[in-house]
Amino acid sequence: MTTVSVAVPRKGRPLEAVLDRVARRVDESSRIPTDSSTDVTALADSISSTLRYEKAITKGRQEVAEDVYERLAAYSSLDHPTRPEYTLLRDDRDGRPRRIVFDSVTIPLGDTDLQLIGREEPFRALRTHDFNLGFDSADLVLEEVVGLREEPIERISDINARIDPRDTDVRVVGGLGDTVYHTLMGTPETCQRTDVDTFDRKFVEAYEGPLCISPRYERLVQAVLGTAATDGVTFQYPDGGREEEASIADVGLGVYLTMTGSTAREHGLELGERLFPSETVLMENVDGESDAISFVEELLVGESQESALAV
Incomplete structure (x- = not known):
């Protein structure tokens, strides 16, 4: 069994876009065994619903009796390998409340386990070679590594040509269409x-x-x-x-x-x-290519992707 770890955002619209893409592509793929015991769509919906609920609590729109540690213990369990785990972060709002955010989940894909791991800055985790694959905003690539020229960058497909290979091994693979x-x-x-x-x-x-x-x-x-x-x-x-x-x-x-x-x-x-x-994009550190990573890339982006990468 091979495990491919993918860095993902801990919360918000980008994480939901990743979860939706994983669920849809696993459901569509002919290469994933049909007898898999994990309902990926239900799993993705559960994670998104939990984080929306916790966001509402943090913003004061929802009142609960249990404290944040009790809720965290109820959500996470190490006894079930495919059950998601969560963690706590300090929120930026007044009082800096503790907020429950996504930590990780493992999804079996036949001979490969897809492990989604939450990071505050997935793009930087790829730059430091902590991960070979990760999802993050295309904005961060423009903010940090693309070269500035007289000519504008108009499309996500223009990004890789502006990245200096001496600066980073990270390249954009494709996007999720959450534009x-x-x-x-x-x-x-x-x-x-x-x-x-x-x-x-x-x-x-x-x-x-x-x-x-x-x-x-x-x-x-x-x-x-x-x-x-x-x-x-x-x-x-x-x-x-x-x-x-x-x-x-x-x-x-x-x-x-x-x-x-x-x-x-x-x-x-x-x-x-x-x-x-x-747009949320899948990125790869090209210094760590493998057959398992290529399989996950094709699964998560594939030829049917709606991204602006193809524009």
């Missing part, structure tokens, strides 16, 4: 400040002035706009405690994540080009 977008947005007044008729990268290239972004996305924005477009642009950051869209409305122009854009419109902002997809 939201880094979107250009601005006030109607700002949108009239250049001779460019389209509200896109060309507009930013012709624009000079402040651009509001989250501090953590400065390098990402430079990569997806291209350094030529950001000449003459001064980055500004949202005021603490305010919605990013409100700060962008004050500045006049900005880049922020959107799904529907409704909050941006509520602040009087116009939506421009979707600059780059923010």
Whole structure:
């Protein structure tokens, strides 16, 4: 029996996307024995439901009688090898409450055991060779290792060509399609400040002035706009405690994540080009390839993947 360990996020939408993908692909695969005793769909649903419930408790939307240690003991058991385990982290909210998050689960796949292990920073765990496979946001790759050039990065499929092999052995394999977008947005007044008729990268290239972004996305924005477009642009950051869209409305122009854009419109902002997809991606440290790892890669991504990697 071979075990392939995969680093995954501990909570949130990215972890749910991973669990959904694992359940669906195991159900579809003809290479997984049909007599497997593990209902992967039910297992994935159980983990997601537990973490949503715990998030509601942490946010004060749900009251419970049991303390956090009693709940943790009820969720986890070492007696059942395929039962998920959980752990505690300090949450960032006021008072820094302890929050129950995902720790690990083992899923039998015929001759291979797939072990999902929670990490706060899966991408960095791959960079340090602690894991050969892992899921994390494509944003982190842009924030940390892609080279900045005059030309923009427009698609996830562009990322690997921008990674210096001397910097890291990690490469993007494919994505999960849980996409939201880094979107250009601005006030109607700002949108009239250049001779460019389209509200896109060309507009930013012709624009000079402040651009509001989250501090953590400065390098990402430079990569997806291209350094030529950001000449003459001064980055500004949202005021603490305010919605990013409100700060962008004050500045006049900005880049922020959107799904529907409704909050941006509520602040009087116009939506421009979707600059780059923010998506959970499977990554591999190519220094540790093996037949078992290739099997898991094909299972988790495969030819039918809906990712922007194929765009």
